[in-house]
Amino acid sequence: xxxxxxxxxxxxxxxxxxxxxxxxxxxxxxxxxxxxxxxxxxxxxxxxxxxxxxxxxxxxxxxxxxxxxxxxxxx
Numbered sequence: 001x002x003x004x005x006x007x008x009x010x011x012x013x014x015x016x017x018x019x020x021x022x023x024x025x026x027x028x029x030x031x032x033x034x035x036x037x038x039x040x041x042x043x044x045x046x047x048x049x050x051x052x053x054x055x056x057x058x059x060x061x062x063x064x065x066x067x068x069x070x071x072x073x074x075x
Contacts, residue, residue: 001025001034008035012047019043 008022022043023036 001027001032003036006033008043010043010047017047 002025004024004026005021006024006026008019008024010017010019023039025034025036026032
């Protein structure tokens with residue numbers, strides 16, 4: 001498999017989204033594509049309708065609401 005920049009296609013509701021120059025690993029033998037995981041996560045964040053909206057503390061899961069306390073040092 002080798003890295004190649006391709007045009008990525010995905011559906012967002014009823015709309016077809018195309019993303020040029022998207023990194024994908026492509027097999028030389030069969031043409032199978034595995035999309036770069038970091039690029040997919042970035043694209044998912046960009047296309048998320050909730051992205052950029054402010055979140056109140058009440059909407060955060062309980063674990064995220066608690067302040068992180070450092071572990072005590074052990075010798």
